[in-house]
Amino acid sequence: MKLGSKIGYETKRKWYGFTFILPWLIGCILFFLTPMYQSFRYAFQSLEATPTGFAATEVGFENFSSLFFKDTNFLPDLVGSLGDLIQVPLILVYSLFFAILIKGKFPGRTFMRAVAFMPVIIGSGVLMQILKEDVFASGARGGSADTYLFSAGNIPALLTSMGMGTGVVNFVNQVISRVFDLTWRSGVQIMLFLAGLHGIPDYLYEASGLEGAGSFAQFWKVTLPMLTPMILLNTIYSVIDMMNDYGNTIIRSINNTMFSLFKFGYASAMSVVYFLVIIIILGLVALLLRRFIIYQD
Amino acid sequence: MTAISQKRPKQKMDAKTRRRKIGHVLGRIIFYLVCACLAYQLLYPVLYMSSMAIRDPGDINDPSIVWIPKHFTLDNFSDALKSMSYWKAFGVSMTLSIVCGFFDVFSCAIAGYGFARFKFPGKNILFLIVVFTIVVPSQTLILPLYSRWRYASFGGLAQLFTGKESINLIGTLWPMILPSMLAMGVRSGLYIFIYRQFFMGLPVALEDAAYIDGAGPYRTFFSIMLPNVKNAIITVFLFSFVWNWGEYYLSKQFLGSDNRSIMTALSMLRMDLSQVSALAGVQLGTNPEKIVTRMQAGCLLTAAPMLLVFIFTQRFLADSIEHIGIK
Numbered sequence: 001m002k003l004g005s006k007i008g009y010e011t012k013r014k015w016y017g018f019t020f021i022l023p024w025l026i027g028c029i030l031f032f033l034t035p036m037y038q039s040f041r042y043a044f045q046s047l048e049a050t051p052t053g054f055a056a057t058e059v060g061f062e063n064f065s066s067l068f069f070k071d072t073n074f075l076p077d078l079v080g081s082l083g084d085l086i087q088v089p090l091i092l093v094y095s096l097f098f099a100i101l102i103k104g105k106f107p108g109r110t111f112m113r114a115v116a117f118m119p120v121i122i123g124s125g126v127l128m129q130i131l132k133e134d135v136f137a138s139g140a141r142g143g144s145a146d147t148y149l150f151s152a153g154n155i156p157a158l159l160t161s162m163g164m165g166t167g168v169v170n171f172v173n174q175v176i177s178r179v180f181d182l183t184w185r186s187g188v189q190i191m192l193f194l195a196g197l198h199g200i201p202d203y204l205y206e207a208s209g210l211e212g213a214g215s216f217a218q219f220w221k222v223t224l225p226m227l228t229p230m231i232l233l234n235t236i237y238s239v240i241d242m243m244n245d246y247g248n249t250i251i252r253s254i255n256n257t258m259f260s261l262f263k264f265g266y267a268s269a270m271s272v273v274y275f276l277v278i279i280i281i282l283g284l285v286a287l288l289l290r291r292f293i294i295y296q297d
Numbered sequence: 298m299t300a301i302s303q304k305r306p307k308q309k310m311d312a313k314t315r316r317r318k319i320g321h322v323l324g325r326i327i328f329y330l331v332c333a334c335l336a337y338q339l340l341y342p343v344l345y346m347s348s349m350a351i352r353d354p355g356d357i358n359d360p361s362i363v364w365i366p367k368h369f370t371l372d373n374f375s376d377a378l379k380s381m382s383y384w385k386a387f388g389v390s391m392t393l394s395i396v397c398g399f400f401d402v403f404s405c406a407i408a409g410y411g412f413a414r415f416k417f418p419g420k421n422i423l424f425l426i427v428v429f430t431i432v433v434p435s436q437t438l439i440l441p442l443y444s445r446w447r448y449a450s451f452g453g454l455a456q457l458f459t460g461k462e463s464i465n466l467i468g469t470l471w472p473m474i475l476p477s478m479l480a481m482g483v484r485s486g487l488y489i490f491i492y493r494q495f496f497m498g499l500p501v502a503l504e505d506a507a508y509i510d511g512a513g514p515y516r517t518f519f520s521i522m523l524p525n526v527k528n529a530i531i532t533v534f535l536f537s538f539v540w541n542w543g544e545y546y547l548s549k550q551f552l553g554s555d556n557r558s559i560m561t562a563l564s565m566l567r568m569d570l571s572q573v574s575a576l577a578g579v580q581l582g583t584n585p586e587k588i589v590t591r592m593q594a595g596c597l598l599t600a601a602p603m604l605l606v607f608i609f610t611q612r613f614l615a616d617s618i619e620h621i622g623i624k
Contacts, residue, residue, distance in 0.1 A: 013415060013416070013514075014415070014416065014417040014418070015417075016415060016514045017411050017414070017415020017416065017417045017420075018411075018415075018417050019411075020407055020408065020410055020411025020415065020514075020518075021407075021408050021411035021412065021423065023404055023407060023408065023478075023479050023480055024404065024405075024407075024408035024411075024427075024479065024480040024481070024489070025423070026479055027404075027476060027478075027479025027480050027481035028426060028430065028479075028481060030445075030479070030481075031438075031442065031445075031476045031479070031481045032426070032429075032430050032433075032438070032481060033426075034441070035438040035441035035442050035445065036433070036437070036438065036441075038440075038441035039437050039438060039440065039441055042440060042441070047440075098335065101328075101331065101332065101335075106328070108329075108332070110611075110612070110615070111336075112332055112335075112336065113611070113615050114607070114608075114611050115335070115336045115339050115340060116335075116339070117607070117611065117614065117615075118339060118340075118343075118604075118607070119339065120536075120539070121539050121603050121604065121606075121607045122343075122539075122543075122600045122603050122604065124539075124540070124542070124543025124544075124545070124560065125543070125545050125546075125560075126543075126545050126560045126563050126564045127543070127560075127563070127596060127599065127600060129564075130563070130564075130567075130592060130596055131342045131345075131346075131596070179338075180342075183335075183338060183339060184339075184342075191618055194618050194619075195618045195619070198618070198619040240431060240432055243434065244434045244435070246545065246546070251434065251436060254436045255436065258436070258439070258440070264440055267436075267440075268437075268440060271434065271436045271437040272437065274434065274436075274437075275433055275434065275437050278432060278434075279432070282432065
């Protein structure tokens with residue numbers, strides 16, 4: 001008590017705050033920061049598994065140089081993984097649409113909300129992968145009519161005959177064949193948008209309504225600006241989710257290098273490069289979107 | 298309003314209201330049609346799973362069957378149960394989900410409260426690290442973590458108690474449980490974030506009242522703040538439960554072949570099903586139809602516990618979503 005009265009209230013609060021995050025800090029050092037450092041070290045080594053642990057020899061930048069200059073798969077895989085990010089805007093539009101749809105009160109809202117959150121609940125990597133392979137790729141059902149929702153079918157041919165360029169047709173084709181992927185990746189985003197929509201104060205709508213704004217104008221002038229923080233958060237979440245996905249090409253090839261080829265150092269170099277690429281992309285996204293963000297108050 | 302409309306001819310007004318009524322009804326119809334499309338599209342995989350899991354393999358190529366099979370069978374389930382060693386994997390995953398969920402709820406609440414309500418040097422950098430823990434792919438960390446668990450020494454503690462230089466924790470459940478005790482489990486960064494948002498939304502007066510009554514920060518936290526974020530607790534538990542259940546990558550490496558988690562078992566089901574000799578009492582041959590139906594039965598069995606938990610907790614989830622907000 002004596003000691004307590006000697007040091008000021010503010011200092012005491014600081015230490016209390018520190019004790020609250022201490023368990024996390026210990027966990028973070030043990031299970032995140034040191035493994036992270038270790039992984040960076042591994043990237044510069046050639047590792048062999050021995051009965052007493054890994055035997056390492058320093059190889060300098062050899063892993064990285066062969067990654068960039070000798071490996072014929074890594075760079076194309078990386079570009080392919082980045083190309084998947086084209087889905088992010090589509091996910092945002094879809095989840096915003098869905099969130100607005102189920103925001104209001106209507107009979108059956110509970111059911112629609114439960115359905116909307118379902119991908120969050122059962123959309124885990126393995127299940128998704130099996131479903132994608134079985135449900136949507138299989139011809140097991142003899143091309144029966146009820147897969148039409150997800151296969152591109154005749155639409156590309158239709159577009160081509162309408163005189164669209166092949167670029168557009170390919171894009172549309174890609175989008176349609178990934179509708180399943182798209183909708184099943186949007187669970188968390190819908191939840192976040194819904195949270196954002198409920199956070200917009202009613203008086204903004206009332207005031208703009210009195211000024212004569214219709215619901216169309218209200219969407220562009222009130223809803224969208226107020227949602228910009230959520231849009232940033234959702235963009236970042238979507239990018240992370242996509243890059244860390246079980247089915248991602250790079251993730252798969254890292255796994256393969258690690259656990260089938262046992263090139264541990266090389267796999268570490270791959271994952272370090274990949275991690276840095278993700279950080280750069282997230283930084284770019286944050287920088288680009290930062291200017292458009294409007295915070296309440 | 299009434300004054301103006303009374304001046305108008307009666308006929309015209311009726312037409313206008315009728316038009317508006319029709320427009321309203323049309324809007325509702327379109328609204329429900331869109332809802333139905335979205336719901337169908339999201340429920341499709343679950344319906345497909347259920348439909349495939351109860352049908353006789355011979356019914357697969359019958360084009361006249363859309364959802365309801367002509368020959369029902371439960372063999373798919375019994376075969377999937379056997380070849381996944383379902384109940385054993387169920388036990389492992391259920392233990393992990395409940396134990397990790399429980400620890401996540403508390404450890405992340407403590408950290409989230411620290412970040413929401415206290416000022417201390419380095420707070421922003423530490424919170425940035427919280428975000429980083431979600432960003433880094435587990436592939437980056439798996440090797441160092443594996444060797445950490447394989448040769449766990451705990452700074453000499455292991456030597457003190459067992460006399461050996463290190464102990465092997467691979468094949469036990471500890472590599473999943475210990476991190477979640479220290480708020481570093483599966484996607485824990487997200488839970489810390491959720492808690493932080495909730496605690497920041499509570500009025501400061503709540504704590505001040507407790508301080509004036511003589512409660513210290515710990516007592517205030519446990520008896521005032523925690524009971525006030527019930528929805529956050531339920532949401533975090535639900536997330537932690539289902540994501541620990543669905544976790545595949547870490548548990549596959551850390552739990553070993555004796556303690557297969559449910560997702561590991563599911564991911565190996567196809568292989569297990571085609572290797573007839575490896576299975577006790579399941580005779581499939583390499584019949585692809587039989588494999589497809591049994592795979593779907595396995596999927597349904599894996600997803601069912603999550604769906605059940607979801608049905609019971611989803612109203613809390615919907616409620617807490619309305620209050621998360623972003624500040």
